[in-house]
Amino acid sequence: MFWWRICKDAIPTFAMLAYRRLINHQRCPRGCSDTENTNHIIIRCGFIKKVFKLLEDWNFDIPEFNSVDDCYQVLSRLANSNPFLGNLICSVIYYCWNSRNQLVHGGCADSRYVIAYRAVIQSISSFKNGLIRENWDANQLFKLSKSSWLPPPPGWIKVNVDASIFPNNSTDIGGIFRDCKGRGLAAFGFHTIHWDIAQMELLAILSLRDHIKDWMLEAKGIVIEGDNLNVINIFQNALKKNKWIHEEFLNPKDLDFLHNFQHFIFSFVNRDCNKLANFCANYAHFSSFFWDDFSSRGVPPSILDLLKVESSCNN
Ligand SMILES: [Zn+2]
Structure with a gap:
C-alpha cells in the first residue's frame, strides 16, 4: 500500500500537506533544510542516505539512483536480477517513512541501525524458499530462510537467549554469543527458581549483564535475540518510546549495562532459529557453565555440531 501511494504521488509529505494548506511549512x-516531498523521502533525505550507507558497510551492494524515476528503473531491473536487494531497498524506504511518522506524532524515531536491521530481516522473511545469496559477508554464503539462524552485521555480535521452564518452579536459562561468521564466542547457562513464568524470559535477557565481558564491548554493536515475542516487544517498545512503560516488569537501570555497547538491537526470532540458546538452557539443568573457549574439553561436541549447522558456513 505504501509503495502504491508513492507511485501515485499520494504520500502525505509536508510538501503535500502545505500545498493543501493543512500546514504552513x-x-x-528530520532536520534537513530541504522540502519534504516524495523525492526527498526516497532519495534526498540525509537520514535515508545514512541507512543506505550503513547497509553498504554491511556489504550490501546498494545501487545509486538520483531520481524517483531512476529508483523505479533500478527496482525493475532488480526484480529480475536480485529481487532480495530490491525488496531490501523498498523495505528501507518504508521503515524510514514509518519511523518518520512516529517522530512527527510525538514519538521517538528509530535509529538507522534498527531500521537497517529490521529491513534486512523483513526482506529475508519475504524469501521463504531458502534462496542462497551472498550477504553480510561477501565470502560467506548462508541460507536466507525463515528457519535459519541469521548472523549479525559485520563487526557486530549476536546473543541468543532462552529459558526452559519446568514444573515445581524450576527454570534453566541459557544463551550463546556469536560473531558475524556464526562462530561461537561464549555460552552460558544457569539454573534458577521462579515464581512467575512471565518474568523468566525477561530474566534471560537481564542475566546478560553477568555474562558480558569487556572484550565484547569492542564490537560495533550487539543484537539480542529471543523467541518470546512479548518480552522482545517490551524491550523494543521501551527503547523506542524512550521511556519505560513496563516498569512493573523492568527498572530502567536494569539495562544500563547495554549502554556500554555502541549500539544494541532487540530482535525476535521463531524457536527454530533459537535452538542453540535452548540447548544451553537445557544443558544448564545439569550444572551452571560459562564457556568462552569452544575448543576446550568441557564443551559438549553436540553444541559444536549445532554451531556448525546454524552458522551455515560452507568452509
Ligand atoms: Zn530529510
Missing part, C-alpha cells in the same frame, strides 16, 4: 522533520 514544508521542511523535512
Whole structure:
C-alpha cells in the first residue's frame, strides 16, 4: 500500500500537506533544510542516505539512483536480477517513512541501525524458499530462510537467549554469543527458581549483564535475540518510546549495562532459529557453565555440531 501511494504521488509529505494548506511549512522533520516531498523521502533525505550507507558497510551492494524515476528503473531491473536487494531497498524506504511518522506524532524515531536491521530481516522473511545469496559477508554464503539462524552485521555480535521452564518452579536459562561468521564466542547457562513464568524470559535477557565481558564491548554493536515475542516487544517498545512503560516488569537501570555497547538491537526470532540458546538452557539443568573457549574439553561436541549447522558456513 505504501509503495502504491508513492507511485501515485499520494504520500502525505509536508510538501503535500502545505500545498493543501493543512500546514504552513514544508521542511523535512528530520532536520534537513530541504522540502519534504516524495523525492526527498526516497532519495534526498540525509537520514535515508545514512541507512543506505550503513547497509553498504554491511556489504550490501546498494545501487545509486538520483531520481524517483531512476529508483523505479533500478527496482525493475532488480526484480529480475536480485529481487532480495530490491525488496531490501523498498523495505528501507518504508521503515524510514514509518519511523518518520512516529517522530512527527510525538514519538521517538528509530535509529538507522534498527531500521537497517529490521529491513534486512523483513526482506529475508519475504524469501521463504531458502534462496542462497551472498550477504553480510561477501565470502560467506548462508541460507536466507525463515528457519535459519541469521548472523549479525559485520563487526557486530549476536546473543541468543532462552529459558526452559519446568514444573515445581524450576527454570534453566541459557544463551550463546556469536560473531558475524556464526562462530561461537561464549555460552552460558544457569539454573534458577521462579515464581512467575512471565518474568523468566525477561530474566534471560537481564542475566546478560553477568555474562558480558569487556572484550565484547569492542564490537560495533550487539543484537539480542529471543523467541518470546512479548518480552522482545517490551524491550523494543521501551527503547523506542524512550521511556519505560513496563516498569512493573523492568527498572530502567536494569539495562544500563547495554549502554556500554555502541549500539544494541532487540530482535525476535521463531524457536527454530533459537535452538542453540535452548540447548544451553537445557544443558544448564545439569550444572551452571560459562564457556568462552569452544575448543576446550568441557564443551559438549553436540553444541559444536549445532554451531556448525546454524552458522551455515560452507568452509
Ligand atoms: Zn530529510
